[in-house]
Amino acid sequence: MSKETELTSEDLSKQRQSFIRARKLSVSYLAYSMSTPALVLIMLVLIFPVLAVFGLSFTDWLFGAKHLNFIGIKNYAQMLGDRVFWKSLSNTLIYVGTVVPGSFIIGLVVAILIQSSTSLRGFYRAVYFLPVVASLLAMAIVWEILLHPTVGLLNLFLKNIGITGRDWLNESSTVLMALAGIGIWQMSGFSMVLFLSGLVGIPIELYEAAEIDGADSAWDRFRTVTWPMLGPVSLFVLVISAIRSSQVFDTVKVLTRGGPNKASEVLLHTMYTEGFAFMRSGYGSAITMVFLVFILGIALAQMKLLEKRTHY
Numbered sequence: 001m002s003k004e005t006e007l008t009s010e011d012l013s014k015q016r017q018s019f020i021r022a023r024k025l026s027v028s029y030l031a032y033s034m035s036t037p038a039l040v041l042i043m044l045v046l047i048f049p050v051l052a053v054f055g056l057s058f059t060d061w062l063f064g065a066k067h068l069n070f071i072g073i074k075n076y077a078q079m080l081g082d083r084v085f086w087k088s089l090s091n092t093l094i095y096v097g098t099v100v101p102g103s104f105i106i107g108l109v110v111a112i113l114i115q116s117s118t119s120l121r122g123f124y125r126a127v128y129f130l131p132v133v134a135s136l137l138a139m140a141i142v143w144e145i146l147l148h149p150t151v152g153l154l155n156l157f158l159k160n161i162g163i164t165g166r167d168w169l170n171e172s173s174t175v176l177m178a179l180a181g182i183g184i185w186q187m188s189g190f191s192m193v194l195f196l197s198g199l200v201g202i203p204i205e206l207y208e209a210a211e212i213d214g215a216d217s218a219w220d221r222f223r224t225v226t227w228p229m230l231g232p233v234s235l236f237v238l239v240i241s242a243i244r245s246s247q248v249f250d251t252v253k254v255l256t257r258g259g260p261n262k263a264s265e266v267l268l269h270t271m272y273t274e275g276f277a278f279m280r281s282g283y284g285s286a287i288t289m290v291f292l293v294f295i296l297g298i299a300l301a302q303m304k305l306l307e308k309r310t311h312y
Helices: 002-056 074-080 082-114 121-135 138-147 153-160 175-200 204-212 218-229 231-246 250-256 267-277 279-311
Strands: none
Touching: 002 279, 074 279, 082 121, 082 175, 082 231, 082 267, 082 279, 121 175, 138 153, 138 175, 138 250, 175 231, 175 250, 204 218, 218 231, 231 279, 250 267, 267 279
16 A cells, blocks of 8 residues: 555656646747747848848849859958048047047936926927937938038028138038037937936935035035946947947938048948949948947947946
8 A cells, every 4th residue: 555655656746747847848838939920020130131241241242133253251351452441430430439428428418407407397308309309311401501601500600700610511621520510419319318217217315315425516416426326327328329320321321422532431321332322232241241340349348348337
């Protein structure tokens, strides 16, 4: 009788383990089945196109041609000796290096001012966020009028205060900074909204504790409480702003087309010109891969450099 009881206990234990394994498998199957549509969509929209572009970068394919030839790394070797590529790369770096800190500082200052305001807070949020949701193509035309050398409002204002205006979009010395100014105007509202979300999450008790410890001025409260608590948000703003600003294309295409003398040529515009204007899809794909590596490098570099300062 004892032996039969032991066998029965063992059988029950095995059945219990079998049931647990079956339940785990069913849960895993359900999870995979529910995530499969998203995974398939990611593969179709992101992974496969990147792999296709990577493969085309090693060919001499012309857009629309029926045949292509494998040429190895010749496209990348040609890129190394291409003056236009290096010019567009340096212009992109200068543009990113100007827009990111400019929009970061303005967005942070505006967010603090709006958060400290007691009235019309929603109105100011909408006004400063408007450039983000507005059509950049339409706004580019407005900026073209504002920066016009003879009838533009900027030059008319400068003339009234005794300063000679410039042909901002047609001079090599000013065109890139003019485009960067437009980029800062557009990106500041995006940074402002992100900083506002971070400011709302700071407990008021921390400010009260800082005031008890002697942080009487607004600057002391910002330095000891606000800025440290905004660490994670600041990192996110820097990474997203760098990625978005490196993707500048609309204003360049509409306002300057990379001129004058390639002074405003950027990577995305070079990629578009080579791939769709000159129909050199193989070479354009090589530039695309460099652009993807460029964006990934920016994101990883910022995360590594700032990671230690984002914890509290």
